[in-house]
Amino acid sequence: MIKNQWYLVLDAKEVKKNKLVGVTRLSEKLVFWRDENNEVNCIFDKCCHRGASLSAGKVVGNHVQCPFHGFLYDSKGRVINIPANGKQTLIPENFKVNSYIVKEAYGFIWLWYSEDKDNIPEIPFFEDLKNGFTYGGFSESWPVHYTRAIENQLDVVHLPFVHKTTIGADNRTLVNGPVVKWKDNLMTFYVNNDRDNGAIPLKPDEIKDYEKLFSLQFQMPNIWQNRISDQVRIFAGFAPIDDGNTRIYLRFYQSFMKVPILKELINSSSNIFNRIILHQDRKVVLTQLPIKSEFKINENLIQGDLPIIEFRKKRDQLR
Ligand code: FES
Numbered sequence: 001m002i003k004n005q006w007y008l009v010l011d012a013k014e015v016k017k018n019k020l021v022g023v024t025r026l027s028e029k030l031v032f033w034r035d036e037n038n039e040v041n042c043i044f045d046k047c048c049h050r051g052a053s054l055s056a057g058k059v060v061g062n063h064v065q066c067p068f069h070g071f072l073y074d075s076k077g078r079v080i081n082i083p084a085n086g087k088q089t090l091i092p093e094n095f096k097v098n099s100y101i102v103k104e105a106y107g108f109i110w111l112w113y114s115e116d117k118d119n120i121p122e123i124p125f126f127e128d129l130k131n132g133f134t135y136g137g138f139s140e141s142w143p144v145h146y147t148r149a150i151e152n153q154l155d156v157v158h159l160p161f162v163h164k165t166t167i168g169a170d171n172r173t174l175v176n177g178p179v180v181k182w183k184d185n186l187m188t189f190y191v192n193n194d195r196d197n198g199a200i201p202l203k204p205d206e207i208k209d210y211e212k213l214f215s216l217q218f219q220m221p222n223i224w225q226n227r228i229s230d231q232v233r234i235f236a237g238f239a240p241i242d243d244g245n246t247r248i249y250l251r252f253y254q255s256f257m258k259v260p261i262l263k264e265l266i267n268s269s270s271n272i273f274n275r276i277i278l279h280q281d282r283k284v285v286l287t288q289l290p291i292k293s294e295f296k297i298n299e300n301l302i303q304g305d306l307p308i309i310e311f312r313k314k315r316d317q318l319r
């Protein structure tokens, strides 16, 4: 897992008031809850007394109470009350669990994955999605490492095969480029697929005016968007559960329909189609071996795989 990054880990709606949410993310058992100010908190989900899951306990004010013997934890993971010892007994320093820096933004919960708690950058959300859009979404888990799920969304070669009956129906098997551009940890890739009329695919640097082409973006470490048009986007967040599982958060964003009931209808019905497409991907990605991709694995990549190659290189650099 790449350190010093904000990871999208949950939809904000999953963390309701007065309810503990126990999930595994980044291979750690975590418990999330909202305090009295509606701020989201997160600590390790294993009591330091005798190992019970804190997420099976309850929220008490700003704190979490273990279901087994009632130890009370604050948002820093410190035990602040041991009922069996009475209120007057001092609590030793080592009665604590890890706590995590989490933030709610753009309708998601983000976790700062780092030992550095002082130099925390902004959450790297897509600038153009911050204002003016509404969305509808859903989530589902895939039994693959999150790199494989991400690489599938960077794959411009698979469309006429995996999505033959939907978005790849026009049989554009020939992949020109694609052109890949980075700005810090934001990748934009421009797609120029064509029917095979006997031509040799253009190299990325032979494609002029690439900015006019259809484009997609990936922001390290785990968010992606398909820029269908200025007013329509498909967004995906790939929350790492552990080395073999990923939670995918898919959203349809649009800014053309403002009428309340109609916009909700559009946002939710478009996801019916998005789910069909995602399941076409799922069917194949689940068969890939190994389930985790690396910079140096024994795969024979081709020119059209450039966004995937660039993603692997970037991961390797940031590691
Ligand atoms: S196991 Fe949590 S209080 Fe005992």
Ligand SMILES: [Fe+2]
Binding pocket: 152, 158, 162, 163, 277, 281
């Ligand atoms: Fe796909």
